[in-house]
Amino acid sequence: MTERPEDITTRMGNIAQIETVVLALRGLATAQAQEARRHLAAAEAHAATVTRAMAQALAHDPATFTGSDSGPAAGPALMIVIGASQGFSGAYSERIVSAAAEARSADPALQLMVLGQRCISECDDRGLDRVWDRPMPAHVDEIAGLASRVVDALFTRLAQQGAGPVRILHARPSHDGQPLVTRQLLPFDPAGVLPATRGGGAPLLTLPVAALMAALIEEWVFAEICAALLVAHTAENEARMTAMMRAKANLQDLHRDLRRDLNAARQAQTTTEIIELSAGRL
Numbered sequence: 610m611t612e613r614p615e616d617i618t619t620r621m622g623n624i625a626q627i628e629t630v631v632l633a634l635r636g637l638a639t640a641q642a643q644e645a646r647r648h649l650a651a652a653e654a655h656a657a658t659v660t661r662a663m664a665q666a667l668a669h670d671p672a673t674f675t676g677s678d679s680g681p682a683a684g685p686a687l688m689i690v691i692g693a694s695q696g697f698s699g700a701y702s703e704r705i706v707s708a709a710a711e712a713r714s715a716d717p718a719l720q721l722m723v724l725g726q727r728c729i730s731e732c733d734d735r736g737l738d739r740v741w742d743r744p745m746p747a748h749v750d751e752i753a754g755l756a757s758r759v760v761d762a763l764f765t766r767l768a769q770q771g772a773g774p775v776r777i778l779h780a781r782p783s784h785d786g787q788p789l790v791t792r793q794l795l796p797f798d799p800a801g802v803l804p805a806t807r808g809g810g811a812p813l814l815t816l817p818v819a820a821l822m823a824a825l826i827e828e829w830v831f832a833e834i835c836a837a838l839l840v841a842h843t844a845e846n847e848a849r850m851t852a853m854m855r856a857k858a859n860l861q862d863l864h865r866d867l868r869r870d871l872n873a874a875r876q877a878q879t880t881t882e883i884i885e886l887s888a889g890r891l
Contacts, residue, residue: 614878617871621864628860634697635853642782642846644749649839656832663825667799669818684771685718687740689759689794689834691779691841692728693848694745699855701780701787701848702727708778708789710737722762724755724838725845740766749842756835764827772796779837780844786851787844794833797826 690709693702706728713719721737723729726744741762746755763775775795780787814821 638846638849652836684773692725779841
């Protein structure tokens with residue numbers, strides 16, 4: 610039975626309303642990604658300042674810190690997983706949680722600190738337990754505060770159970786999608802961070818080099834986590850932009866199909882009316 614033109618017109622109106630929402634979500638995601646990029650430059654500058662300070666501190670006595678001292682007896686490994694705060698981002702959350710699940714399969718003792726409500730829910734669905742989790746903030750201005758809470762929770766846990774290796778997992782924005790990045794935060798490796806910043810005279814210190822380095826490493830971890838949160842926030846919003854572009858294309862295809870159906874329904878209605886009118890005259 611051919612659908613009535615009035616019904617098809619109503620469906621086309623509903624699709625137009627949905628397309629308006631899709632365009633609004635895409636515009637919001639674009640604005641949030643741009644804002645995160647602006648904040649990222651400041652976070653990277655802060656990390657660079659901290660690494661220069663560490664290089665200058667080590668200029669006093671390079672042998673004081675070799676990077677092999679990871680604190681008390683080694684504890685379990687820990688991974689900070691940065692996921693999505695909201696939906697409408699395609700398979701973004703699923704890919705991140707899948708990577709965390711693979712890491713857990715390789716090391717059953719691996720502890721997870723998960724950020725992002727969508728990833729927390731995905732972990733619940735898969736039965737993937739966490740030692741700590743928090744939702745991602747809705748606004749970029751709140752990311753530094755979250756990074757501070759992550760660092761406090763991280764170093765409290767390391768002090769309680771021993772310092773094991775700490776890695777961070779997140780996505781990064783790219784024209785080829787949002788590839789996942791996993792890198793090590795602790796134990797701190799000065800050879801991988803400081804060579805480019807070495808040089809210059811040794812400054813006057815009022816603290817032992819070991820104590821100063823411990824404080825600077827914690828500050829460096831904060832800077833790295835803050836930068837990773839901003840990068841992940843950008844990647845999430847780029848994933849949402851891509852998902853909204855696909856949704857818009859699908860809605861346009863559906864609108865074209867309904868336009869074709871509407872024309873056919875109107876033609877069928879006109880034909881029926883002509884037949885009825887002709888039959889009445891007979």
